[in-house]
Amino acid sequence: MSTPTIARVVLDTxxxxxxxxxxxxxxxxxxxxxxxxxxxxxLRSANRMTQGFVVELTDQQEHPGPLSDLDAIVSAxxxxxxxxxxxxxxxxxxxxxxxxxxxxxxxxxxxxRVEKSWLAARxxxxxxxxxxxxxxxxxxxxxxxxxxxxxxxxxxALGVDPGVVAVGDTWVGRWxxxxxxxxxxxxVGGASAILVVPDHRDAxxxxxxxxxxxxxxxxVRFDSAQPDAERYRGMLRAMGDEPMVVLGNRSAVYAPATRxxxxxxxxxxxxxxxxxxxxYVHARxxxxxxxxQQGGALVIAGHTRTTDVQRLVEVGWxxxxxxxxxxxxxxIPTAHATGASAEDHARxxxxxxxxxxxxxxxxxxxxxxxxxxxxxxxxxxxCGTAARCRQCAGPLQLHRASSAPRCLWxxxxxxxxxxxxxxxxxxxxxxxxxxxxxxxxxxxFPGIRVVIADGERRVLEVDDRPALxxxxxxxxxxxxxxxxxxxxxxxxxMIARETLRIAEDCLRWWADAAALASDGASVFLVGVGGRxxxxxxxxxxxxxxxxxxxxRRSLGFxxxxxxxxxxxxxxxVTAALDALPAEADTIAERxxxxxTRALIRFDYAHGAAVARSVRGEIIRQAATRRKPLPGAPxxxxxxxxxxxxxxxxxxxxxx
DNA sequence: AGCACGCCGACT
DNA sequence: GTCGGCGTGCTC
Numbered sequence: 001m002s003t004p005t006i007a008r009v010v011l012d013t014x015x016x017x018x019x020x021x022x023x024x025x026x027x028x029x030x031x032x033x034x035x036x037x038x039x040x041x042x043l044r045s046a047n048r049m050t051q052g053f054v055v056e057l058t059d060q061q062e063h064p065g066p067l068s069d070l071d072a073i074v075s076a077x078x079x080x081x082x083x084x085x086x087x088x089x090x091x092x093x094x095x096x097x098x099x100x101x102x103x104x105x106x107x108x109x110x111x112x113r114v115e116k117s118w119l120a121a122r123x124x125x126x127x128x129x130x131x132x133x134x135x136x137x138x139x140x141x142x143x144x145x146x147x148x149x150x151x152x153x154x155x156x157a158l159g160v161d162p163g164v165v166a167v168g169d170t171w172v173g174r175w176x177x178x179x180x181x182x183x184x185x186x187x188v189g190g191a192s193a194i195l196v197v198p199d200h201r202d203a204x205x206x207x208x209x210x211x212x213x214x215x216x217x218x219x220v221r222f223d224s225a226q227p228d229a230e231r232y233r234g235m236l237r238a239m240g241d242e243p244m245v246v247l248g249n250r251s252a253v254y255a256p257a258t259r260x261x262x263x264x265x266x267x268x269x270x271x272x273x274x275x276x277x278x279x280y281v282h283a284r285x286x287x288x289x290x291x292x293q294q295g296g297a298l299v300i301a302g303h304t305r306t307t308d309v310q311r312l313v314e315v316g317w318x319x320x321x322x323x324x325x326x327x328x329x330x331x332i333p334t335a336h337a338t339g340a341s342a343e344d345h346a347r348x349x350x351x352x353x354x355x356x357x358x359x360x361x362x363x364x365x366x367x368x369x370x371x372x373x374x375x376x377x378x379x380x381x382x383c384g385t386a387a388r389c390r391q392c393a394g395p396l397q398l399h400r401a402s403s404a405p406r407c408l409w410x411x412x413x414x415x416x417x418x419x420x421x422x423x424x425x426x427x428x429x430x431x432x433x434x435x436x437x438x439x440x441x442x443x444x445f446p447g448i449r450v451v452i453a454d455g456e457r458r459v460l461e462v463d464d465r466p467a468l469x470x471x472x473x474x475x476x477x478x479x480x481x482x483x484x485x486x487x488x489x490x491x492x493x494m495i496a497r498e499t500l501r502i503a504e505d506c507l508r509w510w511a512d513a514a515a516l517a518s519d520g521a522s523v524f525l526v527g528v529g530g531r532x533x534x535x536x537x538x539x540x541x542x543x544x545x546x547x548x549x550x551x552r553r554s555l556g557f558x559x560x561x562x563x564x565x566x567x568x569x570x571x572x573v574t575a576a577l578d579a580l581p582a583e584a585d586t587i588a589e590r591x592x593x594x595x596t597r598a599l600i601r602f603d604y605a606h607g608a609a610v611a612r613s614v615r616g617e618i619i620r621q622a623a624t625r626r627k628p629l630p631g632a633p634x635x636x637x638x639x640x641x642x643x644x645x646x647x648x649x650x651x652x653x654x655x
Numbered sequence: 656a657g658c659a660c661g662c663c664g665a666c667t
Numbered sequence: 668g669t670c671g672g673c674g675t676g677c678t679c
Binding site for chain 1: 659
Binding site: 018 | 678
């Protein structure tokens with residue numbers, strides 16, 4: 001058996017034309033050329049070197065012309081696993097992007113020291129975790145037969161119970177225990193599990209829950225928020241043959257795992273799972289592709305259900321799995337306080353007020369507000385015109401009760417406000433942020449501890465002593481034993497935002513906060529009625545998702561159909577639109593500042609063909625169209641003449 | 656991205 | 668006649 005003579009290499013370059021495998025001759029005497037290693041290769045003129053990964057070895061030359069020699073091996077670590085390459089290729093193809101862009105999420109920057117110690121440990125045979133001696137754990141709260149069927153390779157939309165439980169001295173959501181049990185059972189069964197969560201707060205809970213199920217050497221953090229060295233170490237640990245649990249944010253979906261038994265996504269509606277880097281593939285979509293390629297169980301779980309998951313349920317790709325005896329949160333929709341009754345306090349209706357007051361005697365009470373800061377809005381007290389910065393016309397805000405108003409955009413302080421309409425210098429506050437709400441509640445509940453948690457003041461946990469915890473949505477700390485009452489205050493304001501997914505977003509924000517309540521505690525949804533209040537209070541989450549998806553379907557909006565935006569120089573966009581398969585519709589097109597944006601829509605069945613067509617045009621345009629505008633030397637690198645973004649969660653947001 | 660190849664205007 | 672303009676195309 002002769003050794004292969006040709007290496008197929010994916011280059012680390014941003015050029016879409018080079019997003020394919022190139023053949024290189026393996027020179028005599030170059031040892032250790034195996035799939036997965038990082039290499040340097042010549043490109044064009046022999047003294048220009050590019051890095052890349054060896055993807056496969058072969059004797060069959062594909063390139064008709066003469067081949068160059070591989071230059072060198074950067075390191076012996078096979079960091080690009082075959083399953084990760086396959087995934088990156090498919091994910092990129094689905095979004096008309098480059099595989100190398102996906103690989104940048106999957107394979108962290110090389111860390112020489114970390115790698116050396118890993119290679120040394122591997123050579124010494126000390127890189128393996130201890131053999132597992134534990135029994136497969138039961139997945140509590142669910143029917144054993146359904147759990148077994150799931151772990152045999154099922155795909156589910158997983159409903160989870162609300163509430164918090166203690167794991168050692170940490171309190172975690174019940175969801176975290178469920179995912180940890182599923183992962184532990186997978187690992188004890190001899191396969192790896194990947195658990196993807198939106199942010200570090202979720203990861204923290206899940207890590208605690210996993211710690212109760214598995215030894216630490218079976219748990220790997222793989223997370224783009226980690227320092228580079230830790231992240232690289234995480235990836236190397238996940239690469240071994242031994243089953244592991246990999247836990248991390250959206251990039252964890254690309255972690256190496258040769259035998260993948262479970263791939264779980266927590267709270268897929270959270271925008272943090274939407275990848276901001278090209279080709280912008282949502283972690284949920286990457287997970288769907290990966291599970292299809294590698295098999296194993298797929299779990300998409302949340303306190304609510306996204307329309308995307310609902311669609312997958314309706315087409316039969318996912319089945320529903322719920323707890324055997326689902327728990328419910330006691331949600332009480334209440335009208336907004338009118339201020340007319342003597343009992344109404346601030347924005348809080350009297351019923352909620354009384355219960356909250358009683359609850360603060362026994363433990364922490366959560367108050368969810370929409371925005372941080374003091375007064376999110378200011379307007380002229382005379383004529384009501386919104387107060388704006390005289391420099392940049394940005395909105396003025398109050399950050400503390402006593403401070404001067406400040407412009408949200410440029411940060412300039414406004415010490416002598418004059419209304420542009422009527423000339424008045426008197427300002428009136430509009431709305432209340434976390435700081436003002438906390439201040440008012442502090443006055444109303446003298447002697448009670450007030451905790452503020454928002455984007456700036458991060459609080460992960462509070463203890464079980466009485467407190468009022470005022471938190472912006474998404475920043476709610478976990479309370480030991482759960483909150484004794486939950487007040488969702490700014491529902492009206494949250495709903496007022498006009499985005500495509502605002503209804504499901506609101507429901508998710510509320511349900512996630514409500515899930516932090518102690519068992520039996522009351523959750524007050526203030527000022528919101530209608531189908532949203534019904535969905536939350538009657539726990540009719542699937543029915544809501546079904547109705548919401550039906551709405552989108554009647555409007556032709558995602559996720560009922562797929563959409564993509566094409567952006568670039570006008571005739572490049574036009575050419576791309578002309579090249580599209582007939583099944584794709586152009587639903588909007590506009591040109592601003594010499595670049596055109598077009599929004600197209602197509603059915604899932606035609607997604608691959610549309611992506612292929614767009615990709616071809618991107619490559620063609622990148623290869624032929626050099627300068628977007630002759631005679632306009634732009635500083636910095638010019639953007640590609642044509643770019644695409646598939647499945648933008650808010651396609652109608654910009655412009 | 657770089658860099659070579661290639662086909663039209665001012666020059667020794 | 669040739670030097671070199673940068674439009675066009677390729678990179679295994």
